[in-house]
Amino acid sequence: MLSDQQLLRIPGPTPIPPSVQRAMSQPMIGHRGQETKELLKSIKPKLKPIFGTEQDVAIITGSGTAGLEAAVVNTVTPGDEVLVIATGAFGERFVKIADAYQIKTHRYDVEWGEAVTPGAIKEYLTKYPAIKAVFATFCETSTGVLNPVQELAKVVHSHSDALFIVDGVSCIGGVECKMDEWGIDLLVTGSQKAMMLPAGLTFIAASDRAWKTIEQNEQPRFYLGLKKYRDNLEKDSTPFTPALSLLLGLEQVLTLMNEEGLEQIHERHRLMMEMTRAAFRALDIPLLTSDIAASPTVTAIKPADFEAEALRRVLKEEFGLAVAGGQQHMKGEIFRIGHMGYCSPADVLQTISIVEISLRKIGKDIELGKGTQAAQEIYLG
Amino acid sequence: MLSDQQLLRIPGPTPIPPSVQRAMSQPMIGHRGQETKELLKSIKPKLKPIFGTEQDVAIITGSGTAGLEAAVVNTVTPGDEVLVIATGAFGERFVKIADAYQIKTHRYDVEWGEAVTPGAIKEYLTKYPAIKAVFATFCETSTGVLNPVQELAKVVHSHSDALFIVDGVSCIGGVECKMDEWGIDLLVTGSQKAMMLPAGLTFIAASDRAWKTIEQNEQPRFYLGLKKYRDNLEKDSTPFTPALSLLLGLEQVLTLMNEEGLEQIHERHRLMMEMTRAAFRALDIPLLTSDIAASPTVTAIKPADFEAEALRRVLKEEFGLAVAGGQQHMKGEIFRIGHMGYCSPADVLQTISIVEISLRKIGKDIELGKGTQAAQEIYLG
Numbered sequence: 001m002l003s004d005q006q007l008l009r010i011p012g013p014t015p016i017p018p019s020v021q022r023a024m025s026q027p028m029i030g031h032r033g034q035e036t037k038e039l040l041k042s043i044k045p046k047l048k049p050i051f052g053t054e055q056d057v058a059i060i061t062g063s064g065t066a067g068l069e070a071a072v073v074n075t076v077t078p079g080d081e082v083l084v085i086a087t088g089a090f091g092e093r094f095v096k097i098a099d100a101y102q103i104k105t106h107r108y109d110v111e112w113g114e115a116v117t118p119g120a121i122k123e124y125l126t127k128y129p130a131i132k133a134v135f136a137t138f139c140e141t142s143t144g145v146l147n148p149v150q151e152l153a154k155v156v157h158s159h160s161d162a163l164f165i166v167d168g169v170s171c172i173g174g175v176e177c178k179m180d181e182w183g184i185d186l187l188v189t190g191s192q193k194a195m196m197l198p199a200g201l202t203f204i205a206a207s208d209r210a211w212k213t214i215e216q217n218e219q220p221r222f223y224l225g226l227k228k229y230r231d232n233l234e235k236d237s238t239p240f241t242p243a244l245s246l247l248l249g250l251e252q253v254l255t256l257m258n259e260e261g262l263e264q265i266h267e268r269h270r271l272m273m274e275m276t277r278a279a280f281r282a283l284d285i286p287l288l289t290s291d292i293a294a295s296p297t298v299t300a301i302k303p304a305d306f307e308a309e310a311l312r313r314v315l316k317e318e319f320g321l322a323v324a325g326g327q328q329h330m331k332g333e334i335f336r337i338g339h340m341g342y343c344s345p346a347d348v349l350q351t352i353s354i355v356e357i358s359l360r361k362i363g364k365d366i367e368l369g370k371g372t373q374a375a376q377e378i379y380l381g
Numbered sequence: 382m383l384s385d386q387q388l389l390r391i392p393g394p395t396p397i398p399p400s401v402q403r404a405m406s407q408p409m410i411g412h413r414g415q416e417t418k419e420l421l422k423s424i425k426p427k428l429k430p431i432f433g434t435e436q437d438v439a440i441i442t443g444s445g446t447a448g449l450e451a452a453v454v455n456t457v458t459p460g461d462e463v464l465v466i467a468t469g470a471f472g473e474r475f476v477k478i479a480d481a482y483q484i485k486t487h488r489y490d491v492e493w494g495e496a497v498t499p500g501a502i503k504e505y506l507t508k509y510p511a512i513k514a515v516f517a518t519f520c521e522t523s524t525g526v527l528n529p530v531q532e533l534a535k536v537v538h539s540h541s542d543a544l545f546i547v548d549g550v551s552c553i554g555g556v557e558c559k560m561d562e563w564g565i566d567l568l569v570t571g572s573q574k575a576m577m578l579p580a581g582l583t584f585i586a587a588s589d590r591a592w593k594t595i596e597q598n599e600q601p602r603f604y605l606g607l608k609k610y611r612d613n614l615e616k617d618s619t620p621f622t623p624a625l626s627l628l629l630g631l632e633q634v635l636t637l638m639n640e641e642g643l644e645q646i647h648e649r650h651r652l653m654m655e656m657t658r659a660a661f662r663a664l665d666i667p668l669l670t671s672d673i674a675a676s677p678t679v680t681a682i683k684p685a686d687f688e689a690e691a692l693r694r695v696l697k698e699e700f701g702l703a704v705a706g707g708q709q710h711m712k713g714e715i716f717r718i719g720h721m722g723y724c725s726p727a728d729v730l731q732t733i734s735i736v737e738i739s740l741r742k743i744g745k746d747i748e749l750g751k752g753t754q755a756a757q758e759i760y761l762g
Contacts, residue, residue, distance in 0.1 A: 002649065002725040003637040004398040017385040025406070256384040268383065319727045344383040346700045349738075350731035357730075357757050368761075369754025376738050376749040 007321040011298035011338035013192040023252035046254040052178035058229035064169040064190030067202030070224040078102040088142035115293035125159040139171035146295035153183040174269040185210040196341040269296035272339035275375035282374035297340035314358040388702040392679035392719035394573040404633035427635040433559035439610035445550040445571030448583030451605040459483035469523035496674035499532040506540040520552035527676035534564040555650040566591040577722040650677035653720035656756035663755035678721035695739040
């Protein structure tokens with residue numbers, strides 16, 4: 001194998017664009033100086049359209065989980081009732097965080113690989129009128145499901161006064177999101193997925209309604225107190241030392257995203273999803289999710305007659321290509337291909353053509369080139 | 382198109398491995414200090430097997446042409462007769478250099494796309510016994526031809542006392558070379574091809590016979606005087622300021638090459654050539670060279686019924702994929718795909734699948750996936 005070649009097709013972290021890598025290699029600057037002020041001033045307006053909000057987007061130095069925890073500790077207090085819609089491993093993370101804070105958690109489980117049906121949530125909200133917040137996962141990384149957050153928001157708001165809080169870690173930047181218009185009260189994402197950065201930053205925006213709750217909320221918190229971030233951001237500053245190299249990279253990511261155009265980026269992600277799905281369909285290998293539930297950022301494949309782990313091994317050892325396995329009870333049952341952020345249709349074609357070879361290597365009798373061809377046809381439209 | 386993605390598939394420069402890029406980003410060190418001495422000491426023995434020689438390989442800061450000029454000005458003087466075997470644009474470069482120094486040049490032209498026949502050279506040498514040096518191109522970058530230098534060396538040595546001087550710029554590192562065993566008297570290569578570095582270094586080794594000529598040669602020269610490089614290299618030094626970041630990168634390139642293994646590297650290049658050729662054959666698109674004359678590092682394609690330049694334009698604009706056009710009279714007639722250095726079979730598959738899409742985009746009616754499939758079959762053997 002060619003030394004030093006790593007093809008990273010897991011659902012985050014994703015490869016870093018060369019110009020972003022260069023931006024992150026700039027010499028350190030003081031985080032209380034004028035240069036960092038200018039940096040934050042430049043970044044601030046450019047994050048808003050990615051979230052689809054007029055609100056400032058707070059930048060917390062931490063991983064996505066820190067952002068999810070911030071969403072919890074700023075909005076609810078022990079004994080409060082919340083509903084967590086768990087469609088996979090990352091939905092469960094909300095449950096664990098809420099449990100850690102003695103929040104009374106109603107857990108609505110959806111079978112892994114399926115999206116939540118907004119109607120079901122309606123019943124829940126009617127039955128438990130004390131629910132103060134509904135937590136949902138936009139893209140469930142563990143299954144490649146994109147939940148219908150726009151419809152969920154509508155249901156939540158028409159049947160309760162609960163805040164609608166969304167984990168958008170593995171899709172924001174890669175899919176359309178209209179936080180304000182749809183009625184998302186709190187939206188969280190991370191830096192290492194469609195945002196094309198290494199992990200280390202989490203982004204969070206809140207609606208006016210959510211800010212009211214946050215301001216009144218008395219849950220003890222310090223580092224994750226959102227008000228601090230908002231008040232500092234107003235002065236183009238951060239409350240604590242920021243991961244400065246990531247901010248330098250973020251500035252360049254936003255330049256690249258602006259160059260390509262948000263709509264074009266969303267279209268590219270949708271195209272990569274369709275190419276990937278068409279390829280596996282052509283090879284007669286089952287997909288975990290239905291078309292309607294599929295995320296433009298990650299695709300889970302559920303082999304019927306070969307070992308997912310055997311395939312992953314060949315891909316890694318023979319080509320340096322990393323795809324993800326299944327999590328929890330899906331371990332060994334599925335494998336997941338990330339196609340988000342710094343990933344192109346050309347990369348998807350490369351992945352598929354390598355998967356085809358590797359399938360043959362593990363003894364699965366497929367027609368070479370058939371998946372590639374199907375993906376090419378989708379590209380040509 | 383995904384911003385910032387460049388797929389570089391021209392026959393040099395080639396992409397730089399990430400670890401080499403990192404090595405080149407190290408802080409500068411003094412080129413007369415102990416650290417550079419250690420660096421050269423470590424590099425020196427590792428270059429030899431790549432050339433297939435027990436001689437030290439001189440490292441000159443300059444492009445490949447500087448190496449070719451060094452080959453001329455160290456071995457012949459005005460009025461000397463030489464034979465240049467010109468199989469393409471880079472064979473002609475030897476002619477131009479020799480002309481600049483008033484060397485009496487016999488030029489043996491071979492049709493572009495064909496390799497030289499050693500038998501023809503035999504006749505030449507018998508007819509012109511005064512010929513002091515024979516210049517040949519190992520891989521002719523402009524056509525993707527690999528000339529039979531082993532056989533040429535045999536013919537030169539059995540029919541003359543001439544030095545056999547070889548331009549190996551676009552293949553050394555990617556193909557087997559046994560300089561000593563085959564009888565190459567002077568071998569030159571550059572850094573930006575199969576050596577996986579940016580341009581800026583040229584490497585040159587000379588046989589004992591060649592060194593005798595070099596020592597006696599009175600052609601005026603300064604920077605390109607090979608004796609200076611040899612004498613300094615013996616003391617792990619360079620006669621002039623070296624391109625130090627490239628030396629730091631070279632050290633890492635040699636580590637990577639050692640990790641993969643020279644034989645495996647040659648096998649990878651042969652495989653990439655065969656995959657590329659099989660793909661275009663399957664698509665019924667003519668190759669410029671015959672199998673026997675084909676180079677493992679670059680493939681020239683000669684379309685019969687579409688515009689090479691139109692295809693190149695779509696590849697670049699739609700996918701950021703750069704392939705080379707034709708040079709001189711081949712301009713517009715051919716396009717050339719580089720598959721050398723930091724390039725893997727996975728990259729070849731990506732290139733082919735993109736070429737297939739782009740062919741359809743310019744209106745050429747091909748069966749999608751057919752070329753990819755042929756390349757996959759070659760990979761699986």
